[in-house]
Amino acid sequence: MAQNIKKIYLHWTGTSYDWAEPGHYHTVILGNGSVKRLTGYDQPLKAHTAGRNEESVAIAIACMGERGWDDYPPTAIQIENMCKEVALLAFQLGWKPDEINIYRVMTHAEAAANRDFPLEKVKQVSEWSYPTSTPQAERYVAKARALGMPHENYGPDFWFDGWPAGFFERWDLWQLKPSERRGEGGFILRDKIKKYLSQMDVPEISIKSNSPAQPNECKVYLDSQVIATGYILSDNRCYVQLSKLTAAFGIPLSVNSELGYINLLTDKFQPKYLADSPVILGYRVVDIYMNRPQDARGEIISDSTHPARPFMQGIIFNKVTYVLVADFCKELDIPFKFQSSDRSVRLSLSSNKK
Numbered sequence: 001m002a003q004n005i006k007k008i009y010l011h012w013t014g015t016s017y018d019w020a021e022p023g024h025y026h027t028v029i030l031g032n033g034s035v036k037r038l039t040g041y042d043q044p045l046k047a048h049t050a051g052r053n054e055e056s057v058a059i060a061i062a063c064m065g066e067r068g069w070d071d072y073p074p075t076a077i078q079i080e081n082m083c084k085e086v087a088l089l090a091f092q093l094g095w096k097p098d099e100i101n102i103y104r105v106m107t108h109a110e111a112a113a114n115r116d117f118p119l120e121k122v123k124q125v126s127e128w129s130y131p132t133s134t135p136q137a138e139r140y141v142a143k144a145r146a147l148g149m150p151h152e153n154y155g156p157d158f159w160f161d162g163w164p165a166g167f168f169e170r171w172d173l174w175q176l177k178p179s180e181r182r183g184e185g186g187f188i189l190r191d192k193i194k195k196y197l198s199q200m201d202v203p204e205i206s207i208k209s210n211s212p213a214q215p216n217e218c219k220v221y222l223d224s225q226v227i228a229t230g231y232i233l234s235d236n237r238c239y240v241q242l243s244k245l246t247a248a249f250g251i252p253l254s255v256n257s258e259l260g261y262i263n264l265l266t267d268k269f270q271p272k273y274l275a276d277s278p279v280i281l282g283y284r285v286v287d288i289y290m291n292r293p294q295d296a297r298g299e300i301i302s303d304s305t306h307p308a309r310p311f312m313q314g315i316i317f318n319k320v321t322y323v324l325v326a327d328f329c330k331e332l333d334i335p336f337k338f339q340s341s342d343r344s345v346r347l348s349l350s351s352n353k354k
């Protein structure tokens with residue numbers, strides 16, 4: 001990866017359930033559980049976790065806006081899907097379940113409280129009452145830096161296990177619901193992530209049909225020609241090999257195997273950036289971009305002020321990238337319909353692209 005990911009920070013956004021704007025967090029999970037990968041994990045972002053933004057990833061759940069617990073508390077599905085998304089990334093990074101610890105995966109509440117630093121050091125930059133914006137806080141930051149920490153303790157003012165108090169400027173995921181012990185959120189999340197990571201060996205949905213009497217293959221047509229054979233997986237959706245779809249529409253495709261993404265190079269289509277990333281345990285997920293900057297030799301050009309945004313994701317089986325045919329068509333404005341009589345998908349060249 002272009003950035004060497006050492007830590008994954010978990011946030012809430014302090015918004016309503018449907019907030020997902022790029023530039024803040026790599027990924028946002030909406031209240032209904034939809035996963036929006038806004039920036040590929042190989043690119044650093046500048047401002048998610050103070051003093052800690054490099055070589056890290058930020059994943060957030062959209063919630064806790066207005067009156068927090070009363071208006072937009074975290075939903076069960078968004079917590080589970082955040083943990084699945086972290087497990088998918090950890091799997092890609094080669095992390096093992098027993099390596100999911102506070103040094104690799106922390107909530108913003110825990111990061112703000114420097115819970116990955118030695119207690120004796122953190123005590124010296126805790127128990128303060130001035131918020132970050134006051135001149136007094138400058139001295140705290142200077143002291144933290146002198147002690148070799150990225151920042152003072154600006155986390156919650158109480159922890160169930162006696163960790164020193166901060167001035168409560170950030171408390172993301174300190175709790176997942178108010179009935180929990182105060183500060184327990186990160187521990188609960190890491191347990192869930194470990195569980196999902198240990199389930200990666202057995203795919204959550206299967207590719208091959210379980211019964212020969214019910215084949216799950218699905219022919220994909222462009223007008224009258226068969227362009228691919230897809231699979232209707234056990235989630236009842238049709239997955240098709242991406243390169244067959246792009247070939248049929250004459251879209252050149254470049255694979256960056258080092259960073260693990262695919263770049264479509266065409267000006268014939270404008271993606272809508274509405275597709276959700278699949279959260280299916282057992283498969284690697286690959287980001288798919290349209291015209292991510294790369295020079296004439298194929299070298300990637302990046303800038304953290306203008307991170308590139310994937311328009312959809314695929315999953316890999318047998319070393320081949322598959323996408324949901326419905327998402328691909330919706331993103332690129334390609335008319336399509338399922339035909340139940342012969343279980344096929346019918347795509348057409350829309351009139352304005354002929």
Ligand SMILES: [Zn+2]
Pocket residue numbers: 010011012048108170172
């Ligand atoms: Zn945060």
